[in-house]
Structures are given as structure tokens and as C-alpha cells.
Amino acid sequence: MPDLHSIPYLVGAGIVLLHVIGILHVIHAIMTVRTSQGTIAWMVSLIAAPWIAVPIYWVAGRSRFSGYVRARRSDDAELLKLSDDMHRRLREYEIKPDDAFGRAAQFLGGLPFTRGNELTLLIDGEETFESIFKAIHAAEKYLLVNFFIVKNDRIGTRFKDALIARAKAGVQVYFLFDEIGSHRLSRSYLNEMKEAGIHCSHFGANRHWWSRLQINFRNHRKIVVADGKEGFIGGLNVGDEYLGRDQRFGAWRDTHLKLKGPSVQAIQLVFIEDWNWATDEVPDLEWTGQEHTADQVAAIIPTGPADPADSWQLVVAEAANSAQERLWIASPYFVPDGGVLTALQAAAIRGADVRILIPEKADHLLVWLSAFTYYEQTIPFGVKLYRFKKGFLHQKVILVDNKLACVSTANLDNRSFRLNFEISGLTPDPVFVGEVAEMLENDFGNSEPVKVSDFTARAFWFRLACRVARLMAPVQ
Template identity: 50%
Template sequence: MAIHSLMSTRSTQGAIAWLISLLSFPFLAVPLYFFLGRNRFDGYVSSRQASSEQFKPYIDEMTRDIGNYIVTPSVNEPPVWLCRELCRIPVVKGNALQLLVDGDATFDHIIEGLRGANHYVLFQFFIIKDDGLGRRIRDALIDCSQRGVKVYLLFDEVGSYALDSSYLNTLNKAGVKVATFNKKGNIRKRFQVNFRNHRKNVVIDGNKAWLGGHNVGDEYLGKYPKFGHWRDTHMCIEGPAVKALQLSFLEDWNWAKGEILDLQWEITNCANQDAHILVLPTGPADELESAKLMFVQCIRSAKSRIWITSPYFVPDEAVIAALQLAALKGIDIRILIPDKPDHYLVYLTAFAYIHDVSPVGVKFYRYSDGFLHQKVMLIDDDLAAVGTANLDNRSFRLNFELTAIVHDVVFAQQVKQMLEDDFSKSQLVANDEFSNKPWYFQLLVRIARLSAPVL
């Protein structure tokens, strides 16, 4: 087992942590390693390879239909477009966007979209709860199905562990097709519970889509007393980029159910705006650590500004180095994190990494108007990203994530105004915050940092 961890763990830090644990505390570490120690999602890769010939006609059809909207690589393009090499999806133009701030705006917009669905709905979330919002979504999906619209619901079994079977039975009886990403009943997959499908992806009729940080639950509407106001961001896309979000769902559904859905690939209502978008699905089935490389390239491509918001700050050495170098160039780097944590171990670990980069000029802010959960980046004055990936090792290596990187001055300015409002409700973290903490707190932080590879 120790040799396996040494040979297969992607990061040096993770390999050392597992090696020491397995040799020192085998009775505790061996069972944990079965569930938490893997860094590749067995089965998804082989499923992707086995279905590559089946997917090829769909990919060819998508590429043909969006051919006129593909942004041709050039020497003058934004450096961040190098991220297209991390996936099979091109950068496309001709997209219309809408920024959705917080839960009410997001889910009102999604439910309005569901009412207008004509052919099919692809609905995917990490967490779905059987509460007020969950029942609104359930009823909206059932209404679609009763109108003859095909509805496909995909959720993560671990994230939605509390979802009652009666909720799913009601959907099934109404004709909604339901699937769990982690495949209940498959014993082999029981040892892959550390991998999560963290994507939030809604596609309607192949021409309108939503993605972002929200899950389906009342807490995302700010109704959970522990956190109060829940600060999160989603976005709506219309245009050729929707096909990439549809392809992401198609691949996830094929893994979960072993079937390829018959969907619409022709572009029927090209938007009258011209935002350029790269949709980037990332995950542990990728050959490279795509989510991490996306963050690194975004940081490296910045010339004047890189603002990042994330509920967690547990990066690895590559991201730390990229932030340090960018700060030394005089770039305005601001990272917005919650003041109120939802996971105390992650909260502790963040102190160690903040201590690594704040001395060179990276500014950290703690959001104090509730809980911050959004995953947003702003790069200079013309690039922005909205998605599901956090700035932590779990998103880098263990989760399936989904991010839309947008090149559009108008949208970037909307994101800038949104983040400026967030910063106005935040407190700047002092450079000496960590060093002024009691010695026992600093010790806890150092111990917590050892768990960073699996957080």
C-alpha cells in the first residue's frame, strides 16, 4: 500500500503524507487510503475511451455547427486561451451573458427558463435538498415532464447524501429520468467516494445554460440561520458555448447511466452579443491537473489585475509560486475568502498559505456580510471566469468541476462592479495576522496544513 501511494500519488506533499501515515499508523491509514488515497477516477477514463467512437459523431456535429463561431488561435489572443489545450473544446464567439448575483436571482431565472423548455432539460447539481427550494425545483421539473419535455436529473450521491428516496420517487413517477454520479450498488465505486462531481450545470433545449456556485437548497437563498446571507454567483449563457456545457453533461450522464442522449446540436438561436467563451470541464479523469493549470495560467496571464473569490484557500506550490511572481510584478492581486467558515479544518489550513503569499503583496479580504461561496475570477479589464472550482486541492485533483472563462469587456465590468461591492463588505487581512496568533493556534494551523492534499 505504501509503495502504491509512492508510485501513484500526484503531488510530492501528498505522497509523503500518505507514506508516513501508512507506515506509522497502518490500522488507521490503510482503510482511509482505500477511500481517500486515489488520485484517478477509475472507470471514467475507460468509459470515456470506450465511448470515444460513439461520441465522435456528436463531437463532429458540434464542431461543424459551431464552426463559424470558433475563435481561431492567433499570436495576439489572450494568453488565457492556452487553457483550450486542456480540453477538447474550442473558444467560441457570439454568446450572450447574464450575471446572476445570489440565490433568488439565480433560481428565479432558472425556473423561468424551465417554464420555457420545449424539448429537453439537462439538470445537474452537486447538492440537492428536499426543502423549500428543492421542492420548487422538483415541481418545475415535473411540470416540464408533464408537458412532454424530456428531463434528465443528475446529482452527486455524496453531496446529496441527505436526499430522501421519496423525493426521487416522485420525480421518477412523473417521468423524470434520474441518475446518481457515484453509481449506488457498485462495490468498486464505493472506494472512490473521495471523488465528487461538483458541477452545477443546467441546459435547456441546447441553446440556453446556467452554471456557477449555487446548489439546490434553502441555505443558498440565505435561509440557514448559521450563515445568514449566502453570497454566491451564477451566470446564464445563450449561444454556441452552450454546446460545450451540453457535451459535459452528456459525458457525465454516459458514465452514470451508460447511455448517450439524443440531443440538439444545431445552433438555432445565435445570440446577438459577441462574448468569447471557453467552457472548461476539469476533473480527476484528465491526464493533467487541468483545474490547477487553469488557475496558474489565469494568474500568469494577468497584466494589471487578478481578483479571485473562493470559499476555500488551500492551493498547492504551483499556485503559490504563480501568485508570488505576479505580486512581485506589481499586479493588483486580491483574494476574497469568507470570514465565517463552514469547514474549520480548511479555515485553519488557509492561514498557513496566506502567510506564504501576503508578505509579497497579495491582499486577502474576509467577507463579513454572511457566508461567501462564489467561485469567480477577474483578470485585467476584459476577462472574467465563473464556475464551480474552488482555490483548493480538492478542486485541483479530486472534483469534477466546470468553469466558463469569458473575454468580454462589458461582462468583465459587471463582474468588477459586483466584486467591488463585495470588497466593500469585507475586511483587509493584516500581514501579521497569523504571527500575532497564540502559539497553540499556530501549531494547529501547521498540523492542519498536513491534511491539505485531501482537503
């Protein structure tokens, strides 16, 4: 037991040691954090209060998922061969985009635009789940399933039972979920699936203990692939609220995308990279693309913290930079960073019809409050903000002029820009673009335009709460 006289010295030594550890973390932040604002914030907190900031830094401080990067670029011959073979087989369907935005999106996603696809716009939960369940029931060889949120409620039980039925019929089912988004998913739910022969894994299953501390990185993708023939991506997770059954939100406005054709092989590759990261396994799948008479052009754009740059942030900024006539974006969260905000302002200034559709209701309070602080930085520049009134808006859709439409899992916030693994479907097909334009016209008809005074006229404490919430945007 230490002498009482030595306790102050031990306390002092402990404080010095903590500050040394904080300074070492500052060096790491300087070398790895992507934004100067984030670096400065971490520097101040790590030096001033290392006993609080160091543990938080381990959980939320890194902006790149290094382990995933190493796995994806490793000497895994099987995975690399699959990627090379897929690109080779898609070459006969490949289309070179004729616009700057398409070329930029293809470069950032690393996957080509292909012809020979059939695209179906799925509006809201009933239509989406009806189509997904139809594909599940028709699967004969395998099903690839990845969701951010899966709940053990009515639709979640139906979903589980559908997968179990196909597994018992001899279909290979691979079920991947995010352990943070699906943290309430019960062990009994997963055990039922495993007992039926379903391959189940959460996204962080293969991480070392220090990587598991990085809960800030989340797999936000929503993917279903049936036999390599049909693929689904978009905004809907598996839960009753996505069907409008939650009394807090009422009607739930969302958008999903069904694809057939060569683009499905690109979706498979995205799933396989995630599955390989989680399990060290590469399932045997069908990699021959099937051309469809609809012959629609599409590209799959995966983005995430394993990319060398902030790919989704660059996609959105380039969409704004290339828009000449209109840029319509629907997103449940509107917390743009400086680059995206400047691009939106510039697009509106040069005369493009820039509209941002966001929800009236809040599902995550901090991001909802943060959005108010952008009124003064968007509306005076000509950006039109709309609040959706008919239930909760959760869709992630972008429309650029009459040229390109995008249905995505990604939002307009820092988490999607830098921290989440996302997937988007992009197409220049005029028929599909027209369908998206008509859909968004209806959504704007169920919305009200926002005025700057809707924020500035609010009570001081509300405005203060909004400003404080915005300061926490990097970790919301």
C-alpha cells in the same frame, strides 16, 4: 480452534501480512499519486500503520478517476460521434484566443472559444433561481440538470415540483446529482421524480464496487440546460442557505452565469459525458448552436480527475502568470498548492494587483483554518487578502486584467485542483469583464483587508489547529 501457543505466531504472521499489503500499496502510491508530498505522506502511513492507512487509501488515496478516463476514451461510437459532430458544428463560431491564458485554458478544457453567445451575470440566489425557474418553465423538449447538492427544503421542493411539472408536460428531464454532496436527499424525493417520468441518477451509479469506495472523487458541477438553448453554471446549489435562509450564515453571496448560443452545446457535452458515465446512456439532444446578436465570445472549461494533468490548478496558475495589471479571485476556500502559491507571489512581486477574497465565516472548519496559514506566505509578497463581512461568500470568480473573466464551480483548494469534476465559463468580452469588475469592487467594499498579525497574534492553540488542518489539505 488454534492452540494457545500458536496465537503469538498467528498474530505475528498477521502483522507481517499487513505490512506486506501496506508495501504493495506504497508501490501503487509511488506509481499513481501526483504530488511528491502526497506520495511521501502515503508511504510513511502505509508502512507505519497499514491497518489504518490501507482502508483510508482505498477511500482517499487515488488522484485520478481511472474508470471515468476509460469510459471517456472507450470505443463508445455514439458518444465519440456526438463529440466530433459538436466540434464540427461549432467550427463556424470558433474564435482563436489572442492571449496566452486563453490559449492555455482552451487547451486544458478541450473545448473552443465561440462567438455568437449571450452572457448574463447572475448575482446571488434570488436572481439566479428566478432565471433558472424561468428557463425550466419554458423548456419544451428536454432539461439537463446536474447539481452537487440538492436539499429537500423549500427551494428544493419548488425545484422538484418545477421539474415534475415539465416532465408531466412531455419534456424529457435528466437529473444527475452527486451522492456525497446530496447524501441527505430522501428516497421519497427521488421516487416522486421517477414516478413523474424524470430520469434520475447519482454520479456513481454505474461504478463497480471497488470504484464506489473512491468517495473522494465528487461531481461538483452545477449545470442546467434547457432545450440546448440556455445553459447555467456557477456557484449555487439547490438549498435554502443559497438564498440566505440559513441562520448560521445569514446573507449568502454567490455568482452564477447564464449562457445562450453555441457555448450551450459545450455545456451539454460535459453533461452528457457525466450522464453516460453514470448510466451508460446518451440522450437524444439538440446540437445545432444558435447565434445571438450580443455576439459575445465564451469558452466552457471542464476540469477534473479524469484529465491527464491537474487542469484547474494549471488554469489558476496560468491566470496568475499572465496577469499584468490585476488578478482578482473570489473563493470560499483558500488552500493553494505550491504551484498556485508561487504564481500568486510572482504576480504580486512584478506589480500586479493581486487580491484574494475569502469568507469571514466558516462553513467547513478545516479549510477555513487552513487559510490562516497562508497569510505569512502571501501578504509579505504583496498579495492582498480580504475577508468578506456581509454574510457568507461562496462565489468562484476570477478576473484577469481587463481581459478575461471566469465564473466557475471550482475553488482554490486541493479538492477542486485534483479531485472534483468542475466546470467554468470564461470570456474576454469587455462588457461582461466590466460587469464582473464592478461586482467584485462592491464585494471588496463589503470586506476588510487581512494582516499577517491576524494570524500570528492569535493564541498558540489556534495557530496549532490551523497548522494541523493544513496538513490535511489533500483530503479536506
